[in-house]
Amino acid sequence: MDGSLLLSALALVLILEGLLPFIAPGVWRNTMAELVKMEDAKLRLVGLISLSVGLLLLWVFA
Numbered sequence: 001m002d003g004s005l006l007l008s009a010l011a012l013v014l015i016l017e018g019l020l021p022f023i024a025p026g027v028w029r030n031t032m033a034e035l036v037k038m039e040d041a042k043l044r045l046v047g048l049i050s051l052s053v054g055l056l057l058l059w060v061f062a
Contacts, residue, residue: 008062021028 020031035046038046
C-alpha cells in the first residue's frame with residue numbers, strides 16, 4: 001500500500017464524516033447528544049459493530 005492510497009482513504013472518511021453535519025446539522029447535533037448519554041458498554045458495542053462492518057467491507061471488496 002502506498003501513501004497516496006492511505007491519504008485517499010483518509011480523505012474519503014473525512015468527506016463521509018462531514019456530510020451529515022453539513023446537510024442536517026440539527027439531526028447531527030441530536031445524534032451526538034444521544035451518544036453522549038449512552039453507557040460506555042453500549043457505545044463500545046456501536047463502535048465494535050461499525051469496526052466490524054468496515055473490516056468486512058474491506059475484506060469483501062479489496
